[in-house]
Amino acid sequence: MRPLAIDPSLDERGLWAGLQALLSRLGNSDLTPDDFLDALADVLGADRALLLLSYAEGETVPVNARKEGRALSAAERQQLTRTLVREAEQAGRCVSMSAFDGDGGTESVQAFGILAAFAVPLEPGVLSAAQGDDGARRGVLYVDFRDRSKIPSPRVAEFLTAAAALLSSVVAQGQRLAQTRESLRSERVRLQRPVGPTFDQLLGSPALEPLARSVRAALLSDAPILFTGESGTGKTMLAQLFAEASGRTPVVRATLGSSDDLNTITSELFGHEKGAFSGALARRVGLVEYADGGSLIFDEILNLPRAAQQLLLDFTQFGTYRPLGWARPESRRSRTRLICATNGDMEAAVADGRFRADLYYRIAGHRLHLPSLRERRADLGALALDYLRRVDPARQWSLEPALVKWLTSEQHDWPGNFRQLEATLRRAMDHALLEDADADRLTTAHVDGAPTPGVAPKPAEAPAPPAGWLELQQRRDTLDAQERDVIRAALARADGVVSRAARELGLPRTSLLSRMASYGLGRE
Numbered sequence: 001m002r003p004l005a006i007d008p009s010l011d012e013r014g015l016w017a018g019l020q021a022l023l024s025r026l027g028n029s030d031l032t033p034d035d036f037l038d039a040l041a042d043v044l045g046a047d048r049a050l051l052l053l054s055y056a057e058g059e060t061v062p063v064n065a066r067k068e069g070r071a072l073s074a075a076e077r078q079q080l081t082r083t084l085v086r087e088a089e090q091a092g093r094c095v096s097m098s099a100f101d102g103d104g105g106t107e108s109v110q111a112f113g114i115l116a117a118f119a120v121p122l123e124p125g126v127l128s129a130a131q132g133d134d135g136a137r138r139g140v141l142y143v144d145f146r147d148r149s150k151i152p153s154p155r156v157a158e159f160l161t162a163a164a165a166l167l168s169s170v171v172a173q174g175q176r177l178a179q180t181r182e183s184l185r186s187e188r189v190r191l192q193r194p195v196g197p198t199f200d201q202l203l204g205s206p207a208l209e210p211l212a213r214s215v216r217a218a219l220l221s222d223a224p225i226l227f228t229g230e231s232g233t234g235k236t237m238l239a240q241l242f243a244e245a246s247g248r249t250p251v252v253r254a255t256l257g258s259s260d261d262l263n264t265i266t267s268e269l270f271g272h273e274k275g276a277f278s279g280a281l282a283r284r285v286g287l288v289e290y291a292d293g294g295s296l297i298f299d300e301i302l303n304l305p306r307a308a309q310q311l312l313l314d315f316t317q318f319g320t321y322r323p324l325g326w327a328r329p330e331s332r333r334s335r336t337r338l339i340c341a342t343n344g345d346m347e348a349a350v351a352d353g354r355f356r357a358d359l360y361y362r363i364a365g366h367r368l369h370l371p372s373l374r375e376r377r378a379d380l381g382a383l384a385l386d387y388l389r390r391v392d393p394a395r396q397w398s399l400e401p402a403l404v405k406w407l408t409s410e411q412h413d414w415p416g417n418f419r420q421l422e423a424t425l426r427r428a429m430d431h432a433l434l435e436d437a438d439a440d441r442l443t444t445a446h447v448d449g450a451p452t453p454g455v456a457p458k459p460a461e462a463p464a465p466p467a468g469w470l471e472l473q474q475r476r477d478t479l480d481a482q483e484r485d486v487i488r489a490a491l492a493r494a495d496g497v498v499s500r501a502a503r504e505l506g507l508p509r510t511s512l513l514s515r516m517a518s519y520g521l522g523r524e
Contacts, residue, residue: 023166034279036170037066040163045150046143048072051171052085053274053281054138060085061275062142071278074325079112084119085140094120094157094164116151117144120160123168141167175281182284197386199241202234205379207371210509214368219246223365224316226301227341232417233370235341236299243295248337252291254298260305266324269311270332276325288321288334301340301363302349309356316362338363373414373421380408380421387422388429388442397429400443424448484519487512491521 037049050072051064062080065072087095096118099109109117122139141164145151203212215238218225225242227235236253243251256265263277271286287296298304304312315321316338320331340363349355373380381404388397399407406412407421414420428446432439435446487505494500502512 031170032279033064033167033171033174033281034066034071036167037064038069040141040167041066041068041143044143044152044156044159045145045147047146047150048076048080048144050077050080050142051167052140052142053171054089054140055274059274060089060140063275063281064278066278074277077275077278080142080144081109081114081117084117085142088119088121088140088142089138092121092124094118094161096154096157098151113146114144115146115148117142118157118160120157120164122164122171139168139171171281178281182282186285186290197390199245201386202238202241205376205382207376207379207513211368211370214366215242218242218366218368221365222337224338224340224363226346226364226367227339227370228346228367229343229370230372230415230417231343232419233343233372234418235343235370236297238368238370239297239339239341243297243337243339246295246337248293248295250291250294252287252294252296254287254296255300256303260307262305262307263324265305265308266311270315270321271323273323273325273327276323280325284323286321286323288315288336289332291336292334293336295337295339298338298340298363300342300344302342302344302346302355306354306356309359313356313359313362316359373417377408377410380404383418384421384425387425391426392429395440398441400441403442403444403447406444406447480519483515484521487515487519488521491516 033051037051040046041049048065048067050062050066052060052062054060060082062072062077065077067076081097084095084097096116097109098116099114119140119142122141124138141160143160202208203215219242225239227239229235240251240253243249254269256268266272267276267284267286269286269288271284271289272280274280274283311321315334318331319335320333322331326332346355346360346364350357350360373383376383381399384399384404384407385397389395416423424447425442427448428442431446432442487501490501490504491498494504498512498516499509502509505512507515
């Protein structure tokens with residue numbers, strides 16, 4: 001787009017034409033201060049346009065700074081004449097300077113090659129009305145020119161005064177929106193207790209006894225925690241309940257998605273200061289500050305890009321961090337316990353370089369693995385009843401034995417774990433209530449794909465089994481019987497203590513419990 005430079009011999013008609021040209025760019029209801037500054041610089045032919053805000057503590061910082069449609073860097077934002085900005089704030093009107101004045105301008109003007117500059121205060125009172133105690137109180141619109149061919153007449157001050165009045169409304173609206181968003185974010189990041197079982201209920205299954213013991217041991221320390229397990233096994237719920245049981249509150253949850261922008265991640269985790277980048281109208285509180293004194297739950301830690309892992313490593317080592325734009329020599333501190341979770345293979349990620357080994361060892365002070373539903377078949381009936389009675393406590397739901405057998409059969413791998421089980425039960429409840437509004441019992445007839453007792457399934461044409469298949473099945477039955485006898489004998493020698501029998505057989509305790517359940521062997 002060809003810049004529209006204002007005629008140096010600016011008259012009222014030229015001023016009005018320039019203002020109309022500016023207004024024509026501002027019809028977008030989502031207009032931001034950056035959009036405004038880009039349009040203003042384009043209309044004037046200015047080299048740079050900046051918005052500076054002054055806050056309650058007396059600090060004046062450039063929060064929006066543009067040049068040729070791009071944001072200025074941190075160093076470029078400082079290349080302005082602050083003397084002129086202060087004069088505009090004190091005088092309450094547009095002021096200007098020129099390198100062609102008799103004194104040649106200030107040292108900053110000469111050093112930065114500024115030939116002319118204008119500064120005009122925003123409308124008084126507009127910003128303070130839109131902000132809280134730490135909000136901006138005053139603002140200044142600043143433009144400068146470094147091209148001799150585009151230096152306008154001093155009468156452009158009238159144009160800039162009108163433009164500053166428009167910008168005042170844009171900034172006030174933008175700050176109100178930012179303040180609302182940050183308020184909503186502060187409420188969202190503090191986790192509400194999930195609807196689900198209690199801490200003791202979640203760990204009450206015999207199959208989870210080893211996990212329960214490790215969890216209670218971890219409660220005694222302040223070391224970081226890493227929960228692993230397939231998607232849907234309840235890692236986030238257990239992490240929340242663990243944080244509450246530890247007494248380390250508030251509990252804050254970090255979900256950074258798949259963002260790989262380092263500034264975005266830093267701003268979310270550690271916050272940013274006013275003017276840290278173009279558009280940073282106010283200070284932002286980071287998640288580690290919200291979680292100070294409590295717990296920060298980091299979902300899917302493997303999604304954290306490697307560039308951002310160094311930041312988290314420093315925080316886990318020293319408890320210190322630096323928000324974006326933090327200019328003080330000392331870092332900020334947060335006493336936060338980190339609780340991470342992932343459904344990925346951490347060892348593989350470390351081996352192939354996707355995840356830093358030093359960070360892995362820092363976050364895995366205690367590593368706690370949640371088993372899948374495939375490893376907890378004996379619990380499925382109880383888990384199903386618990387879910388039904390939690391989502392519909394007004395009824396005493398029960399399950400048909402044939403349905404329990406179907407849920408726990410080997411034909412189901414439950415790859416979605418609790419999410420898949422709960423979705424299956426939710427659909428079954430809907431079918432049951434459709435048939436009978438007073439229903440309180442689920443049967444196989446209510447579940448898609450489950451066989452209905454008493455109804456012969458439609459015969460399916462199947463190829464003849466390959467040679468040796470029947471023999472293989474017979475051998476498997478024989479091996480199962482032998483394994484059952486070996487396990488029964490080991491339990492007898494161990495006086496029924498499962499952990500001792502597992503050590504003798506060279507099996508993990510959970511594996512032995514699973515095999516005992518499949519063979520119908522009780523602990524006695």
